[in-house]
Amino acid sequence: MSLLLYFIIVPLGGAFLLPIISRLRESLSDWVGNAITALLLYCSVYGVITASGKTVTYFVGGWRPIADIPVGINLVMDGLSGLMLLIVNIVALLVTLYSVNYMARYTDKGKYYTLFLLMVAGLNGVILSGDLFNLFVFLEITAIASYALVAFGIEDEELEASFKYQVLGGTASALILLGIAVFYQTTGTLNLADASRVIAGIGHTPTVLFAGVLFMAGFCLKAALIPFHAWLPDAHPAAPAPISAMLSGVVIKVLGVYPLCRLFFNVYGITPLIQDIFMVLGVVSIILGVFLALSQWDFKRLLAYHSISQIGYVVLGIGLGTPLGILGGLFHLINHSVFKSLLFLNAGSVVYATDTRELKELGGLQRKMPVTGATSQVASFSIAGLPPFNGFWSKLIIIVACVQAGQMLFAVLAVIGSILTLLSFLKVQRYVFFDALKEKWKNVREVPFLMCVSMIVFALLCIGMGLLLLPQISAVTLKPAADVLYTGLEYATKVLGG
Amino acid sequence: MKGMSVIVKQISRLMYPSILVLGVYIILHGHLTPGGGFAGGVLIAGAFTLLVLAYGADEVTTARGKWRATLGESIGIFLFWFIAVLGIVQGGYFFLNMVNHGEPLQLFSAGIIPLCNIAIGIEVSAALFAIFITMSVLKLGDKV
Numbered sequence: 001m002s003l004l005l006y007f008i009i010v011p012l013g014g015a016f017l018l019p020i021i022s023r024l025r026e027s028l029s030d031w032v033g034n035a036i037t038a039l040l041l042y043c044s045v046y047g048v049i050t051a052s053g054k055t056v057t058y059f060v061g062g063w064r065p066i067a068d069i070p071v072g073i074n075l076v077m078d079g080l081s082g083l084m085l086l087i088v089n090i091v092a093l094l095v096t097l098y099s100v101n102y103m104a105r106y107t108d109k110g111k112y113y114t115l116f117l118l119m120v121a122g123l124n125g126v127i128l129s130g131d132l133f134n135l136f137v138f139l140e141i142t143a144i145a146s147y148a149l150v151a152f153g154i155e156d157e158e159l160e161a162s163f164k165y166q167v168l169g170g171t172a173s174a175l176i177l178l179g180i181a182v183f184y185q186t187t188g189t190l191n192l193a194d195a196s197r198v199i200a201g202i203g204h205t206p207t208v209l210f211a212g213v214l215f216m217a218g219f220c221l222k223a224a225l226i227p228f229h230a231w232l233p234d235a236h237p238a239a240p241a242p243i244s245a246m247l248s249g250v251v252i253k254v255l256g257v258y259p260l261c262r263l264f265f266n267v268y269g270i271t272p273l274i275q276d277i278f279m280v281l282g283v284v285s286i287i288l289g290v291f292l293a294l295s296q297w298d299f300k301r302l303l304a305y306h307s308i309s310q311i312g313y314v315v316l317g318i319g320l321g322t323p324l325g326i327l328g329g330l331f332h333l334i335n336h337s338v339f340k341s342l343l344f345l346n347a348g349s350v351v352y353a354t355d356t357r358e359l360k361e362l363g364g365l366q367r368k369m370p371v372t373g374a375t376s377q378v379a380s381f382s383i384a385g386l387p388p389f390n391g392f393w394s395k396l397i398i399i400v401a402c403v404q405a406g407q408m409l410f411a412v413l414a415v416i417g418s419i420l421t422l423l424s425f426l427k428v429q430r431y432v433f434f435d436a437l438k439e440k441w442k443n444v445r446e447v448p449f450l451m452c453v454s455m456i457v458f459a460l461l462c463i464g465m466g467l468l469l470l471p472q473i474s475a476v477t478l479k480p481a482a483d484v485l486y487t488g489l490e491y492a493t494k495v496l497g498g
Numbered sequence: 499m500k501g502m503s504v505i506v507k508q509i510s511r512l513m514y515p516s517i518l519v520l521g522v523y524i525i526l527h528g529h530l531t532p533g534g535g536f537a538g539g540v541l542i543a544g545a546f547t548l549l550v551l552a553y554g555a556d557e558v559t560t561a562r563g564k565w566r567a568t569l570g571e572s573i574g575i576f577l578f579w580f581i582a583v584l585g586i587v588q589g590g591y592f593f594l595n596m597v598n599h600g601e602p603l604q605l606f607s608a609g610i611i612p613l614c615n616i617a618i619g620i621e622v623s624a625a626l627f628a629i630f631i632t633m634s635v636l637k638l639g640d641k642v
Contacts (some may be wrong), residue, residue, distance in 0.1 A: 002586055002590060002591075002592070005586070005592050009579070009583060009592065010580070012579060013576070013583070016575045017572070017576060017577055019568050019571075019572045020568075020569065020572050020573075021567070023568075035516055049510050059591070060586070060591070060592050060593055061591055061593040061594055061595070062589065062590075062591035063591065063595050132587040359573075
């Protein structure tokens with residue numbers, strides 16, 4: 001099915017043409033950027049519905065496998081990829097919509113959309129790739145585009161953050177590349193499905209495990225789990241708000257959590273040791289991330305620390321390895337994409353209106369900016385896990401799964417993390433939106449229409465996404481994704497047949 | 499950036515056509531001999547860079563010069579994309595080698611690979627030259 005290809009070639013083609021198009025007329029780049037992300041969203045909805053949980057494979061260049069041994073690069077869409085594609089393209093569309101007005105304050109929208117589309121192409125490529133080295137190439141496309149986008153404001157703060165991000169991102173890429181080299185030397189193949197069969201044959205030998213350790217370190221750096229998190233609190237706040245939303249919303253998940261799951265569940269086969277590593281990293285991130293967030297007075301920096309904490313929930317849920325735990329982890333992953341993107345867009349709107357991110361300087365904006373205020377309250381309740389918002393359901397599932405798996409300590413720590421998150425967001429609400437209106441903000445106005453539309457759609461998603469748990473909807477979205485991870489090594493058979 | 503002495507100018511003027519021809523040769527024979535689009539593109543960018551070093555950067559660091567570099571870069575990469583997409587139109591597969599493969603070891607052989615090499619050559623030469631222009635204009639602490 002060549003639909004899989006459109007996720008990669010359409011944004012790439014757009015990115016290559018935009019430098020010329022935007023020269024003709026600046027506003028054309030808005031149209032092209034939004035049209036492409038809208039088309040991608042349509043493709044992903046269509047793809048998820050038609051595939052309905054089955055595995056679809058596409059062979060680039062027509063190089064079909066010979067006697068079940070793949071000779072070319074293949075693209076694979078199964079339940080997990082479908083779910084990730086859906087969330088990436090929803091966030092991308094709403095973020096480009098928001099960028100139309102927000103990015104008008106920066107120079108050169110053409111370059112912005114070029115980099116943005118390259119990033120989206122890379123994200124879709126990572127999700128669809130069925131080949132380890134190809135995955136690395138797309139990962140680098142995304143990473144390099146995001147280095148440039150973090151530095152888009154070219155002030156000292158942005159450049160410093162981008163440099164730090166590049167150094168740590170480069171370290172991660174080097175570790176992953178070294179891991180791929182060791183992996184290739186041992187298994188003799190780079191195709192994930194084929195490698196899965198080879199590893200099932202030779203077992204977890206020391207070299208295979210060494211490659212695994214390198215992958216674990218590299219992808220955890222990309223996912224910003226706690227001992228590896230140093231770049232995130234600088235890079236995410238420094239970027240323009242739409243890019244912060246993309247980075248926190250989808251990039252850390254697609255570059256970090258998704259390859260970790262794919263490699264350790266579908267290629268290596270999950271073992272109790274790997275599960276323990278996942279769960280401990282997850283819980284440490286939940287608790288330390290939220291404590292670090294509590295002491296922040298910079299709006300976007302606070303949100304960045306919460307990203308670390310929430311990714312902890314995702315990894316904890318997936319690391320439990322039970323069907324319910326994996327379902328909860330993946331559900332929290334997509335929920336976090338939605339509410340964290342919304343929170344970053346809210347922060348962006350506050351910056352757009354007032355030009356400051358300091359919580360102590362703000363105050364009383366609720367009456368001046370009703371849409372931003374209301375949507376930020378929805379997002380805050382979601383991230384804190386209050387019913388009936390989406391964050392409540394996924395955290396509930398993760399905590400119930402912890403209890404079922406007999407991990408009482410982790411369940412208690414997850415609850416504590418959630419309470420501290422609520423505390424931290426009450427602080428945000430009090431200092432930014434409630435409290436007395438300061439004299440200097442009395443002329444503040446609500447942000448332009450398109451920015452409001454984007455935030456309102458995100459808020460509606462926050463309220464409505466609990467419905468994904470309904471059996472009929474879950475059967476085409478969450479259930480197939482969780483099954484892919486739970487059935488683990490059957491991935492090879494599904495992709496290559498036989 | 500000012501130009502250099504007359505000797506340097508004359509020698510670079512004599513040298514640059516042959517460097518250009520070598521670059522084009524390496525691109526066109528990419529599917530037969532070592533090298534290809536990237537190596538040839540670097541040589542072409544090197545020929546232009548030599549001229550800039552000898553004659554000074556004033557001519558190329560204008561808005562028009564930068565626009566030409568951007569244009570070349572976009573066209574090169576877009577051509578590469580376009581050749582790959584033609585495969586879908588022709589036979590349903592991205593990067594399908596749909597052109598007649600020809601006689602092995604002849605100049606006209608290997609299907610789309612020489613075409614891809616040409617696209618890569620345009621892209622790499624324009625992009626490297628654009629990087630060179632940017633680096634020759636910017637100094638530490640400058641704002642773009």
